[in-house]
Structure formats: C-alpha cells, structure tokens
Amino acid sequence: MNHRVKEKLEILADAAKYDVSCASSGSKRKNTKDGLGNATGMGICHTYTQDGRCVSLLKILLTNHCIFDCAYCVSRRSNDIKRAAFTVQEVVDLTINFYKRNYIEGLFLSSGIFKNVDYTMERLVRIAKKLREEHKFNGYIHLKAIPGASDELIHEAGLYADRLSVNLEIPSEQSLKKVAPEKDYATAYKPMNYLSEAITEYKKEKKVIKSAPKFTPGGQSTQLVIGATPENDRHILNLADSLYQQQNLKRVYYSGYIPISDDNRLPVLRQAPLRRENRLYQADWLMRFYKFKVDEIVDDNNPNLDLDIDPKLAYALRNPQFFPIDVNIADYEWILRIPGIGAKSAKKIIAARRFGKLRQEHLKKIGIIWKRAKYFLTCADRDFINLGFQPEAIRAQILHNPKSKSKPGQLNLFAPTPTLLTT
Amino acid sequence: MTFVYDATYEGLLSAIFESYRLQTIPLRIVAEDKHQKSLFDQVVTINTDDTYSNRVKKGLEKKCGKQASNLIYRCFLSEKPGIEMLIFHFVRTAMKHEENVLQNYRDEQILQLHQINKQIGREVHRMHAFVRFQETKDGMMTSLINPDFNVIPLIGKHFVDRYPAFEWLIYDTKRRYGIHYKDSLSFITFGENQHRYLAGEVLTSAENQYQQLWKSYFRAVDIPERRNLKLHVQHVPKRYWKYLIEKSEA
Ligand code: SF4
Numbered sequence: 001m002n003h004r005v006k007e008k009l010e011i012l013a014d015a016a017k018y019d020v021s022c023a024s025s026g027s028k029r030k031n032t033k034d035g036l037g038n039a040t041g042m043g044i045c046h047t048y049t050q051d052g053r054c055v056s057l058l059k060i061l062l063t064n065h066c067i068f069d070c071a072y073c074v075s076r077r078s079n080d081i082k083r084a085a086f087t088v089q090e091v092v093d094l095t096i097n098f099y100k101r102n103y104i105e106g107l108f109l110s111s112g113i114f115k116n117v118d119y120t121m122e123r124l125v126r127i128a129k130k131l132r133e134e135h136k137f138n139g140y141i142h143l144k145a146i147p148g149a150s151d152e153l154i155h156e157a158g159l160y161a162d163r164l165s166v167n168l169e170i171p172s173e174q175s176l177k178k179v180a181p182e183k184d185y186a187t188a189y190k191p192m193n194y195l196s197e198a199i200t201e202y203k204k205e206k207k208v209i210k211s212a213p214k215f216t217p218g219g220q221s222t223q224l225v226i227g228a229t230p231e232n233d234r235h236i237l238n239l240a241d242s243l244y245q246q247q248n249l250k251r252v253y254y255s256g257y258i259p260i261s262d263d264n265r266l267p268v269l270r271q272a273p274l275r276r277e278n279r280l281y282q283a284d285w286l287m288r289f290y291k292f293k294v295d296e297i298v299d300d301n302n303p304n305l306d307l308d309i310d311p312k313l314a315y316a317l318r319n320p321q322f323f324p325i326d327v328n329i330a331d332y333e334w335i336l337r338i339p340g341i342g343a344k345s346a347k348k349i350i351a352a353r354r355f356g357k358l359r360q361e362h363l364k365k366i367g368i369i370w371k372r373a374k375y376f377l378t379c380a381d382r383d384f385i386n387l388g389f390q391p392e393a394i395r396a397q398i399l400h401n402p403k404s405k406s407k408p409g410q411l412n413l414f415a416p417t418p419t420l421l422t423t
Numbered sequence: 424m425t426f427v428y429d430a431t432y433e434g435l436l437s438a439i440f441e442s443y444r445l446q447t448i449p450l451r452i453v454a455e456d457k458h459q460k461s462l463f464d465q466v467v468t469i470n471t472d473d474t475y476s477n478r479v480k481k482g483l484e485k486k487c488g489k490q491a492s493n494l495i496y497r498c499f500l501s502e503k504p505g506i507e508m509l510i511f512h513f514v515r516t517a518m519k520h521e522e523n524v525l526q527n528y529r530d531e532q533i534l535q536l537h538q539i540n541k542q543i544g545r546e547v548h549r550m551h552a553f554v555r556f557q558e559t560k561d562g563m564m565t566s567l568i569n570p571d572f573n574v575i576p577l578i579g580k581h582f583v584d585r586y587p588a589f590e591w592l593i594y595d596t597k598r599r600y601g602i603h604y605k606d607s608l609s610f611i612t613f614g615e616n617q618h619r620y621l622a623g624e625v626l627t628s629a630e631n632q633y634q635q636l637w638k639s640y641f642r643a644v645d646i647p648e649r650r651n652l653k654l655h656v657q658h659v660p661k662r663y664w665k666y667l668i669e670k671s672e673a
Binding site: 102103 | 524526527528529531534548551552553554555556557558564566581584585586587588589629633635636637639640641642643644645646647648649650651652653654655657658659667668669670
C-alpha cells in the first residue's frame with residue numbers, strides 16, 4: 001500500500017464525511033465458515049470522531065471528480081479542490097484490511113459522477129460484487145444508488161448491498177432546481193420506487209423460499225439538507241413521513257447545512273443549524289417509534305419545531321387535556337407520551353407494576369427523568385401537583401432548571417451529523 | 424458469619440447452597456483472594472462442588488428461567504464489591520416466591536442487579552467495538568484489551584462469528600488471560616508481565632501500513648466546525664485509548 005493510497009484516502013474520506021448516515025444497523029447477514037464478517041443488525045460504532053460522531057463504516061467516495069455542479073456539494077465541478085479517484089482494487093483492499101482489524105463494520109461507498117452515471121454506478125457495483133464473491137465478505141455494505149443509473153445496475157447493487165440510498169438532498173423540487181440545475185425529483189424518485197418495489201417482492205419470495213437471495217435487507221435511506229433552502233420543519237417532516245409511508249424508507253437523515261460552500265446560490269450561514277437538526281431527529285424518532293403523527297408534532301400554528309424544548313415536551317404542553325397520565329393503569333403508548341419517560345423505562349413500568357402499585361421512589365429508580373415527568377403523571381403516592389397545568393409555568397420551570405437538558409441521551413444517540421454530498 | 428469461597432462462579436453458587444444446608448444467612452460472602460481475617464469473625468470455608476452449584480442454578484432456572492441464571496452470571500463477572508450478597512439475595516427471593524421475581528424492579532436489590540447487568544452489557548458492546556487486531560509475523564491477529572469488568576467469557580462468540588477463517592487472540596492484560604481461536608475457541612494465559620504491549624518488531628509490515636492508513640482516515644473524517652471533545656471522550660473514555668490505534672501516539 002503506497003503513499004498515493006494514503007493521499008487518496010485523505011481526500012476521499014474528507015469529501016465523504018459530510019454524508020450523514022453512518023448507520024450499520026438494520027441488516028442481518030450471517031457469515032460462512034470460510035468467510036469474513038457478518039452483520040448482526042445491531043450496529044457498532046468502532047470509534048467516534050472528535051466531534052462525537054459514530055465511526056462505523058469506512059465511508060469514502062470512489063472519486064470526487066464530478067460532472068455536476070450542485071451548489072451545496074464540495075465536489076461540485078466548479079469548486080477548485082484536489083481531485084482523486086480510487087481503483088476498484090484499492091477500495092476492496094482497504095475494506096478487507098480495515099475489517100479484519102475490527103476497525104469497521106463495513107463499507108459506505110458513494111461517488112461523484114465521472115463521465116456518466118452508469119459508468120460510475122457500474123464501478124460501485126463491481127466493488128460490492130468483488131467483496132461478496134471473491135472475498136466472501138459478509139460485513140455491511142452501503143452503496144449510493146445514483147439517480148439516473150439503469151434499472152439493471154440498481155438491481156445488481158441491491159443484490160450485493162445491505163442498504164442503498166438515493167439522496168433527495170434538497171427538501172423541495174423548486175429549491176433543488178435552483179441549487180442543483182442538473183437534478184430533479186423525478187430522476188431521484190425513479191430508483192427509489194424501483195427499490196421499494198423490488199425489496200417488497202424479494203421479501204415476499206423469501207417468506208416462501210428460504211434460500212431466495214437477499215435484496216437490500218437493510219432497506220433504503222435518504223438524506224435531506226436542512227437550512228440551505230427555505231423549507232420549514234412542517235414541510236420537511238411531511239416529506240419524511242411520505243417517504244416512510246410511500247417509499248418504505250428505513251431512514252431519513254437530516255443534515256444541518258454546513259456553510260462550507262461559498263457558492264452564491266446559497267445563503268450565508270454563520271454556522272450549521274445543529275440544534276434544528278437535532279430537533280428534527282427527535283421528531284423523526286417520535287414518528288417512527290412513538291407512533292406520533294406529523295400533525296401532532298407540527299401544525300398550522302407551529303410550523304417549526306421549538307428549538308428550546310424537545311418535540312415530545314412541546315406536544316405535552318400543547319395538549320394539557322391528555323395529562324396527567326396515571327402510570328399504574330395507562331397503556332404503554334400513553335406512558336411513552338409522558339415527557340421524561342423513554343421506551344426502556346416505559347417497558348419497565350409495565351413489567352414492575354404487576355408486582356404492586358408504583359410510587360415515586362420506584363419510578364425514580366427505574367430511571368425516568370423525574371424532574372420532567374413529574375408534571376405529567378400520577379402514581380400511587382402522589383397526586384398530580386397541580387400547577388393548574390399551566391403550560392407556560394411548566395415550560396419555564398423546566399427551562400430554568402439548569403440541570404435539565406432536553407431529553408438527555410438523545411443528542412448523542414442520533415450522533416448529529418452534517419451535511420452534504422453526492423448524488 | 425462470613426462465607427469464603429474460591430472466587431469462581433461455581434464457588435459462589437456452592438456458597439449459596441451451603442447457606443440452605445446450614446440454614447444460616449451469612450453476613451458476607453467473600454472471595455478468598457479478597458478476604459481479610461478478623462478476630463471475631465466466624466468463617467466458613469466453602470467447598471466448590473459442581474453438583475451443588477448445578478442444583479442452585481437448576482433450581483433458579485426452574486423458578487425464573489434461563490434469563491435469571493444469565494443475569495447473575497453476568498453480574499458476577501462485574502467483580503463489584505458486594506456482588507455476592509446481591510446475587511445471594513436474588514436467589515433467596517426467587518426461591519421464596521411463587522411468581523417469577525426477575526422483573527420485580529420494585530425490589531431495590533433486584534433493580535441493582537439489572538443495572539449492573541446493563542453496565543456489563545455496555546462493556547461487552549465496547550469490547551465488540553474497541554478490540555483492535557494487529558497482525559503478527561506468525562500470522563495471528565492479536566488484540567490486547569483492558570476492560571472494566573471481566574467480560575472475556577462473554578465476547579468470544581461475537582468474534583468467532585465474525586472471524587472464523589483465521590487465527591486470533593484477545594488478551595486481557597489486567598486479568599492476564601484471554602481467548603484464542605483457531606478452528607475452535609479456548610482460554611489461554613501467559614506468564615506474568617507478558618503481553619502488555621505488542622512490540623513493533625513482531626508486527627508485519629502490512630500491519631504498520633494499515634495502522635497508518637487507519638490513523639489518516641480517523642483524522643480525515645473529523646469536522647473541525649463541529650468539534651465536541653466532551654462528547655468524544657464520553658463515547659471513547661480515555662482509559663481505553665491505550666489500545667486504540669487511532670488514539671495512540673506515534
Ligand atoms: S452532489 Fe453528487 S452530483 Fe452533485 S456535485 Fe456533488 S457529487 Fe456531484
């Protein structure tokens with residue numbers, strides 16, 4: 001491995017780092033006796049960057065040469081930067097050798113477009129194929145499905161990859177047209193819809209025939225850049241919701257726009273909207289796991305998420321009619337809606353209350369965030385402390401408590417990750 | 424009364440059995456290497472006996488399922504002071520009650536066991552993440568670790584599933600033993616003071632190159648605009664840096 005590879009790695013890892021998704025979870029792939037690696041479905045962060053993001057995959061671009069000129073992207077044609085390109089073999093060697101040393105869970109491969117879309121996509125597919133077939137590699141592979149690639153290539157990619165992603169990047173077509181003149185929604189939705197159908201088909205087949213091949217078992221994901229264009233949170237969450245419902249996406253990633261580009265098609269931001277990005281992840285979490293509907297999170301009167309408090313707390317304060325909730329009798333879904341109680345604590349509450357009524361001390365030990373939850377629940381020894389449920393008063397109390405951060409843990413959990421890049 | 428056992432898991436279960444047989448509740452149960460004699464203390468030295476320990480294990484599983492025996496085994500590996508009495512309490516409580524008490528989070532000591540188990544889980548997960556194999560000239564992949572808890576017995580399967588086709592070793596330098604894999608898994612120990620570090624000359628030249636590449640990669644993915652060292656150290660606590668290629672000097 002020579003000096004040149006090191007330099008390429010530096011350039012092409014740097015160029016790929018703005019692509020958020022680092023997830024290696026959600027796909028299970030068993031190893032074979034003579035093979036290398038597996039995917040456990042759990043996702044492991046092997047290390048963390050100095051900004052606290054999870055490093056799970058070798059995340060690189062095949063090349064940062066690109067014939068397109070998207071304003072938000074460091075690799076855009078008009079940007080004056082160092083360019084590099086890996087060979088197929090170099091990417092394969094890096095992946096295998098990093099994996100063998102337990103540095104990574106697998107490969108996340110994206111690329112700028114050189115020559116044309118199919119030419120580029122064909123190389124991405126060839127790398128995945130080589131890893132799977134020649135090296136019997138069963139670790140995680142995430143490939144970009146480049147909009148405009150032929151159905152055949154997209155299909156082949158699905159046979160080798162655990163996850164594929166088509167990035168919409170800009171949350172409305174109107175804005176997209178302004179900053180990425182060569183792109184449009186129709187071209188991006190085409191492979192998404194193709195994948196969505198193929199994934200469903202293969203799943204059906206696998207139910208009947210156990211030995212049927214896997215097809216993108218980790219599903220597909222996409223990324224939306226936040227803050228580079230004027231769309232509000234309501235628009236963004238509705239878009240995400242429709243992607244979850246209609247395209248069956250596994251994940252939507254939100255990426256606060258980092259003002260790395262001095263392209264004059266973009267606004268001048270002093271810094272990336274990290275807080276907003278984090279709130280969007282929290283809202284997304286509520287939609288996917290807590291059964292919240294979009295219009296319970298944002299509505300006509302509140303088209304943007306409250307930056308000071310998390311969306312679950314905001315919901316509770318907007319809906320005093322549902323509170324307090326009695327943890328000794330309420331359903332799981334409702335316990336989950338109490339601010340300061342997460343899924344784990346909610347499950348523990350349901351299990352523990354079979355042994356007797358729960359009191360404040362039990363709840364605290366179970367690990368709920370009492371300071372926050374106390375306004376919204378009743379338990380055996382304690383009636384609802386009636387602040388008359390004045391949302392404004394509760395909000396002020398929670399915000400003024402210096403120790404209460406909004407929903408501890410979540411910030412890290414989502415490993416807020418930044419913007420941009422690639423197709 | 425103090426029960427002194429031989430620091431093995433079977434020894435601890437034998438001690439619990441002994442308490443039923445003698446119909447006494449010990450004040451403490453202590454591993455022999457941690458036991459300090461005191462004048463007024465009445466000491467019972469426990470004989471480790473597999474039939475006894477098995478009876479305790481089976482009895483517990485009958486009441487509360489395999490999950491329960493798993494829980495106490497994992498908690499035992501935490502090596503926390505006083506863990507013996509927590510386990511003792513749990514087994515007694517389980518035997519006394521008709522219903523399965525495993526999830527009785529209202530019981531403070533049971534809740535504590537669950538919390539310790541969670542810490543164990545976190546440490547296991549950390550080892551899955553932080554093991555770094557280095558290729559030595561004899562063709563083996565070697566990793567040194569230094570976990571907070573004695574998790575070596577819990578991490579083998581993960582790595583066997585992942586790396587069945589080559590020879591590897593994961594060695595706990597603090598507890599001076601490890602697991603070795605070549606077609607099958609076994610425990611292994613070396614003499615004192617060996618294997619604290621892997622000297623550069625035992626590594627292959629490819630190894631050094633890939634370590635350099637990994638360090639370059641780690642530097643390249645950093646986003647200075649988002650730097651947050653507090654979060655970084657929270658995820659990768661300093662005590663683990665010693666064996667992390669990307670965090671070590673040079
Ligand atoms: S986003 Fe993709 S297509 Fe657009 S410039 Fe960047 S690499 Fe090229």
